[in-house]
Amino acid sequence: MKIKEFIGDLGHYQVVKTEDGHETLKSEYFDEACHSTSGAWEETKYNYFEGTKVLEKYCSDEILELTIFEVGFALGLGPHVVFNELEKLNIKKKVTFISCELDLSFIKWTLNKSHFSEYLKSKNAKITESKNYFEVHWKNFSLFIIKGDIENTMDVISLITDNKIDCVFHDPFSPNKNPNLWTVEFFNHLKIFLKNDVILSTYSSAVRFRKALLKSGFYIRARKGFGRKRTMTLASLDSTFADQEVMKQVENANVEPFIKNEMKDE
Numbered sequence: 476m477k478i479k480e481f482i483g484d485l486g487h488y489q490v491v492k493t494e495d496g497h498e499t500l501k502s503e504y505f506d507e508a509c510h511s512t513s514g515a516w517e518e519t520k521y522n523y524f525e526g527t528k529v530l531e532k533y534c535s536d537e538i539l540e541l542t543i544f545e546v547g548f549a550l551g552l553g554p555h556v557v558f559n560e561l562e563k564l565n566i567k568k569k570v571t572f573i574s575c576e577l578d579l580s581f582i583k584w585t586l587n588k589s590h591f592s593e594y595l596k597s598k599n600a601k602i603t604e605s606k607n608y609f610e611v612h613w614k615n616f617s618l619f620i621i622k623g624d625i626e627n628t629m630d631v632i633s634l635i636t637d638n639k640i641d642c643v644f645h646d647p648f649s650p651n652k653n654p655n656l657w658t659v660e661f662f663n664h665l666k667i668f669l670k671n672d673v674i675l676s677t678y679s680s681a682v683r684f685r686k687a688l689l690k691s692g693f694y695i696r697a698r699k700g701f702g703r704k705r706t707m708t709l710a711s712l713d714s715t716f717a718d719q720e721v722m723k724q725v726e727n728a729n730v731e732p733f734i735k736n737e738m739k740d741e
């Protein structure tokens with residue numbers, strides 16, 4: 476990526492180098508970078524690919540087709556890491572990766588100008604655009620990027636696939652910048668599309684967010700965070716996934732879960 480900045484529908488994005496030699500973008504509109512400066516690629520691999528056990532699920536005989544949902548497409552590192560890792564294996568199982576992005580110019584930039592676009596070109600991937608989403612296909616891999624605010628467009632998932640989701644890469648901006656995507660209402664809606672043994676992974680350990688997960692019926696556990704981050708959060712709808720101690724701490728914490736349209740306060 477030789478470009479140092481670009482202008483999307485939501486303002487300027489500035490290219491920032493991360494410690495693993497990869498690049499991320501800082502959004503002027505959200506006033507936040509898309510990845511930690513410790514390493515965009517390594518962070519994505521650790522937080523999401525490993526956090527949601529993509530490899531184990533892909534290799535499992537119980538899963539005939541792997542379905543992943545990501546909140547926040549940005550530079551496409553989510554699908555880039557997944558496809559890059561899974562194509563090393565000699566398994567031809569279908570992978571459907573569904574992402575979403577608020578800034579339509581950002582989607583176009585990533586599909587045409589980013590590291591990910593070079594990867595897609597090298598695969599001769601076929602890219603098409605329709606009313607609700609962009610579609611990218613090659614071999615056994617399919618990527619769909621739902622256009623617009625995922626709070627309003629989540630039901631598009633059911634136009635893309637009948638499969639329930641195995642893994643969720645929950646990667647919006649932080650609760651302070653992207654408050655509605657960390658709420659009870661958001662997770663109650665998302666739940667409809669998930670398998671019972673889904674694994675949702677995210678970098679945040681905010682107690683009010685964890686309470687929102689519990690309130691919407693998820694079971695949670697904590698995991699060491701990436702780089703300098705102390706902890707992150709994993710969640711499932713399967714009760715055996717719960718870490719009882721973490722669940723109790725969150726239940727007993729004297730805070731309210733994040734709910735939709737409240738004032739930014741954390």
Ligand SMILES: C[S@@+](CC[C@H](N)C(=O)[O-])C[C@H]1O[C@@H](n2cnc3c(N)ncnc32)[C@H](O)[C@@H]1O
Pocket residue numbers: 508509510519545546547548549550551552553575576577578581623624625626646647648653656
């Ligand atoms: C932290 S970045 C995601 C990074 C991305 N997963 C990657 O690895 O390149 C968050 C992204 O979510 C997008 N976003 C924020 N709010 C959104 C919303 N309501 N609906 C869809 N996308 C949203 C932002 O525009 C931004 O591109």
